[in-house]
Amino acid sequence: MRRWELVYIIGLWVLIVGAILYKISGDGTWKGKIAKEEKPVPAASASLSLPPPSEAPEKVTIEINSPKLGWLRVRENPNLQAKEVAVAQHGEQLVSLQEEKGWYQIDLGLGKKGWVLGSYIIPLKKEKSSPAVQKIAQIHSPDTGWLRVREQPAVDSKELGKVRHGRTFVILKEQKGWHQIEFQGHKGWVLGKYLVPATTP
Numbered sequence: 033m034r035r036w037e038l039v040y041i042i043g044l045w046v047l048i049v050g051a052i053l054y055k056i057s058g059d060g061t062w063k064g065k066i067a068k069e070e071k072p073v074p075a076a077s078a079s080l081s082l083p084p085p086s087e088a089p090e091k092v093t094i095e096i097n098s099p100k101l102g103w104l105r106v107r108e109n110p111n112l113q114a115k116e117v118a119v120a121q122h123g124e125q126l127v128s129l130q131e132e133k134g135w136y137q138i139d140l141g142l143g144k145k146g147w148v149l150g151s152y153i154i155p156l157k158k159e160k161s162s163p164a165v166q167k168i169a170q171i172h173s174p175d176t177g178w179l180r181v182r183e184q185p186a187v188d189s190k191e192l193g194k195v196r197h198g199r200t201f202v203i204l205k206e207q208k209g210w211h212q213i214e215f216q217g218h219k220g221w222v223l224g225k226y227l228v229p230a231t232t233p
Contacts, residue, residue, distance in 0.1 A: 092128045093156040093166065093202060094136055095214065096120045096148070102216065104153075106146035110135030117146045121193075123217030125156065125202045127168060141170050141198035141230070167203040169211065169227040171195050181220035185210030192220045200230045 098104040099122055106118040110132050118140055120126065128136040134150040173179045177197045182189040185207050192215055195201070201213040201222075210221045 092131075092136075094126055094128045094138070094148075094153045095156055096122055096124045096126070096152065097154045098122045098152045099217070104148055106138065106140065106148055108146065110137070110147040112149075114147070117144070120148060121216045123214055125214040127200065127202070128153075128155075139200055139230070141200050144198070168200055168230040169203050170200045170230040171197055171222070171226060172228045173197045173226045179222055179226050181213070181215045181222055182210075183220060185212075185221040187223075189221070192216070192218060195222070203227075 096104050102122045104120045104122070105116050106120050107114040108117050109115075120138070126138045128138055129145065130137045131150070132147075135147045136150055136153055137145055137147050140146050171179050174197055178194040179197070180194055181192045183192055184190075195213075195215065201215075204212040204214065204219065206212070206224070207221075209224045211224050211227055212219055212221050214220075
C-alpha cells in the first residue's frame with residue numbers, strides 16, 4: 033500500500049471518529065435527545081383550575097307557631113314517621129341550620145339536632161342580613177335539668193314556665209344579670225348565671 037493511501041485512510045477514520053464525538057455529549061447522551069427532553073414546559077400546563085369555594089349556607093332564626101297545641105314535635109329525621117326526639121314550645125325562637133323539603137333542622141343543644149315541619153314555623157330573619165349580631169345562649173342547669181322563666185327580671189316574679197337544660201335561645205336584651213328570651217309566645221326572663229354561650233357548628 034502506498035504511503036498516500038495510508039494517510040488518506042487514517043484521515044478518513046479521524047473524520048468519522050470526530051463526527052461521532054461531536055454528536056455525543058460529555059456524559060454519553062445524544063445532544064439531539066437532550067434538546068428534546070429539556071424542552072421547557074409551558075407555565076399554563078402546570079397550573080390547575082380550581083372551582084371557587086362554595087359559601088356556607090345562611091342560618092335562619094325561626095319561631096315555632098303551634099298555638100292550638102302549644103308545642104310542636106321535633107323529629108330525628110325530616111319526615112313524619114321519624115322518631116320524636118324533643119318538643120318545641122309555641123313561640124320559641126330557634127336557629128335553623130338548614131332546610132330540606134319543607135322541614136327545618138334546629139339545634140337542640142348539647143350536640144343534638146332535630147327537624148320541625150315548616151308549616152308550623154315562622155322564618156324571622158337570616159343572620160347574615162341582620163346588621164346586629166344576634167347573641168345566642170344555651171340553658172345550663174344540669175342539676176335540676178330545667179330553668180324557671182320569669183315574667184320580670186326578679187326571683188319573686190311570676191313563673192311563666194320551665195325550659196330544659198341544653199336548649200338554645202336568642203337573647204333579646206339583658207338587665208342586671210337577667211336575660212330576656214322568647215318563650216311560648218311571650219317574653220320572659222332567665223338568670224344569666226345559668227346561661228352559657230351557644231356553640232354553633
